[in-house]
Amino acid sequence: MTIETPSPLPLRTDLALIAEMVTQDARVLDVGCGDGALLRHLIVAKNVDGRGVELSQAGVNACVARGLSVIQGDADTDLRDYPAAAFDFVILSQTLQATRQPRLVIEDLLRIGRRAIVSFPNFGHWRVRWHLLTQGTMPMTGTLNQPWHSTPNIHLCTVTDFVNLCDELGITIERMLSVDARSRARSGVSTRFANLFGEQAVFLLSKP
Amino acid sequence: MSTEPNSPPSLQGQLAILGEAVPLELDCGARLGPFNMGYQTYGTLNAARSNAVLICHALTGDQHVASENPVTHKPGWWTLLVGPGLPIDTDRYFVICSNVLGGCMGTTGPRDIDPATGKAYGLTFPVITIGDMVRAQAMLLDHLGIEKLFCAIGGSMGGMQVLQWASAYPERVFAAVPIACAARHSAQNIAFHEVGRQAIMADPDWCAGDYLAQGRNPRAGLAVARMAAHITYLSEQALHRKFGRNLQDRPRIAYGFEAEFQVESYLRHQGSTFVDRFDANSYLYITRAMDYFDLAEAHGGSLAAAFEGTRTRFCIASFTSDWLFPTSENRKIVHALNAVAANVSFVEIDSDKGHDAFLLDEPEFHATLTGFLSAAWDARQRTA
Incomplete structure (x- = not known):
């Protein structure tokens, strides 16, 4: 098989956390799947029926050459084609902040997936706040590592913003993981704690 | 069945006589049978009969995919892709390519003798469609004892046939690779x-x-x-x-x-x-057959309906400089397949060679095709 055994490189922290949330044999759509590292891991480790959507054509072609089912597309325009409940999990990792209409994207995720897993950099992290307070310039951190004029991130939010939006949309937060700058994940913490000490966050969502 | 003089058996490669017992029902209402079908095979059919790959040729192509063309004495038209160790690996797959219905390389077409009159059909040959071509190919597979294709693949008009295959015979196509094509012929x-x-x-x-x-x-x-x-x-x-x-x-x-x-x-x-x-x-x-092709129209105007419930794995490929079957047309097929949650890959290959790129040396295209086919083959083994 062209899909190799799990790659020798460890998965990016948030991808490893996402992978833990996915159940065995699930139908999975990874939106913004990049080079397909997470998909490959899920297929090998959890025997999922995995599909991907990726914006960069080079990324797509690399994925397909590795035997993954991936199409070129983006979260803003290509999710609406899919029928409701087509997948068990729809994954959006580190992509929400780069979408044009994050609210519609989140609604689409939970229309086509029974569950959605969303990870994003937390703009409420204390380092971000401190940077803006003391320097007065757009913060740059480990996860937000590009200057304001070159970043694809157009809709950054804080953990609290995201929780509020979920409330507004009637979305159930099944799990929230807060990941600190040293890649340690914490669950069971308050929104307030995650918003201050989480450099990024991973949410498992569903809609009743 | 008489064969006409311009098309000696040497052009045909192998020849099947089909539609003797039950004629082919054409979309135009006419019946054709018996009729000849010229075809070529490469590689060996395995015991499980699970490794057959049907290559559908384009408008002016023929069945001589990977061996010398008996008329032009040139190499086959897809020798870059079909052969031992190549993306369509003849050490692994049993490759079949037949001349399309209406063609002039061994399969019955307007140049052949109408048994009813003893003269060449000419314009009395019934008007055919992509659907008719595919039904004729399905009769060839029946004749060869192949119930299910591992893969149907083709570019341009060949891609249209692949789409028709996947839509009309979903249970007979494990994987489908329509390349540089469209689900309908545009006005242009x-x-x-x-x-x-x-x-x-x-x-x-x-x-x-x-x-x-x-x-x-x-x-x-x-x-x-x-x-x-x-x-x-x-x-x-x-x-x-x-x-x-x-x-x-x-x-x-x-x-x-x-x-x-x-x-x-x-x-x-x-x-x-x-x-x-x-x-x-x-x-x-x-x-004319290409002009008539409109897969959505045949399904109440919805292209997605043409693929409802499909379990076939698709790989769609287009080329950036192809203005005859541009990426936008190929993407419509992808969107329709997404709408039925089909298993689909879609690659757009950066090339300045135009529509013909699918026939030419395009390493990235060949790499993606190899990856798709290998993964599909592994999946086929698991379902066998």
């Missing part, structure tokens, strides 16, 4: 075909389609049809790179209408060599 595509057909029909040697009986051949008309079509297979960039404004065998312009530019000379050559291997009436019939 129909327009180009009409130019070609008018060129043929304007040639006095066409004799209202009866040229065989009158011992003539509309060479000039068919050559012009080919020249016009050939331009649509190339990109402006590719033409410019190949020829620019270079002059042919002369230092300066001669103020006349000879083929002064290299591009003219090239097109004339393309036209004149084409008439040596192709039948003008076949060209009319096959272009």
Whole structure:
């Protein structure tokens, strides 16, 4: 098989956390799947029926050459084609902040997936706040590592913003993981704690 | 069944006589049978009969995919892709390619003798569709004892046949690879075909389609049809790179209408060599079949409905400089497949070679195809 055994490189922290949330044999759509590292891991480790959507054509072609089912597309325009409940999990990792209409994207995720897993950099992290307070310039951190004029991130939010939006949309937060700058994940913490000490966050969502 | 004299058995490769017991029901309402089907195979059918790959050829292609063409004595048209160790690996797969219905390389077409009259069909040959071509291929598979294809693959009109296969016989196609094609022929595509057909029909040697009986051949008309079509297979960039404004065998312009530019000379050559291997009436019939193709219309206007419930794995491929079957048309197929949550991959290959890129050396295309087929083959083994 062209899909190799799990790659020798460890998965990016948030991808490893996402992978833990996915159940065995699930139908999975990874939106913004990049080079397909997470998909490959899920297929090998959890025997999922995995599909991907990726914006960069080079990324797509690399994925397909590795035997993954991936199409070129983006979260803003290509999710609406899919029928409701087509997948068990729809994954959006580190992509929400780069979408044009994050609210519609989140609604689409939970229309086509029974569950959605969303990870994003937390703009409420204390380092971000401190940077803006003391320097007065757009913060740059480990996860937000590009200057304001070159970043694809157009809709950054804080953990609290995201929780509020979920409330507004009637979305159930099944799990929230807060990941600190040293890649340690914490669950069971308050929104307030995650918003201050989480450099990024991973949410498992569903809609009743 | 009589075979007509212009098409000796050597052109056909292998030959099947189909539709003897039950004729082929054509979309136009006519029945055809028995009819001949010329085809070629490469590799070996495995014991489980699970490794068959059907290659569907394009408008002017034929069954000689990976072996010398008996008419032109040129190598097969897809030797870059089909052979031992190549993406369509003949050490692993049993490859079948048949000449399309209406063709002129062994499969019954307008050049053949109508058993009812003892004369060549000419324009009495029934008008055929992509659906008819595919039904005829399905009869060939029945004849060969192949219940399910591992893969149906083809570019351009071949891609249309692949889509038709996946839609009409979803349970018989494990994987489908429609390349550089569309789910319907656009107005622009129909327009180009009409130019070609008018060129043929304007040639006095066409004799209202009866040229065989009158011992003539509309060479000039068919050559012009080919020249016009050939331009649509190339990109402006590719033409410019190949020829620019270079002059042919002369230092300066001669103020006349000879083929002064290299591009003219090239097109004339393309036209004149084409008439040596192709039948003008076949060209009319096959272009018409492409014009009629509209998979959505056949399913109440919804392309997604054509693939409802499909379990076939799809890989769609397009090329950036293909303006005959542009990426936007290929993407419509992807969107329809997404709408039924089909297993689909879609690659757009960066190439400046135009529509013909699917026939040429495009390493990224070949790498993605290899990856898709290998993964599909592994999945096929697991379901076997």
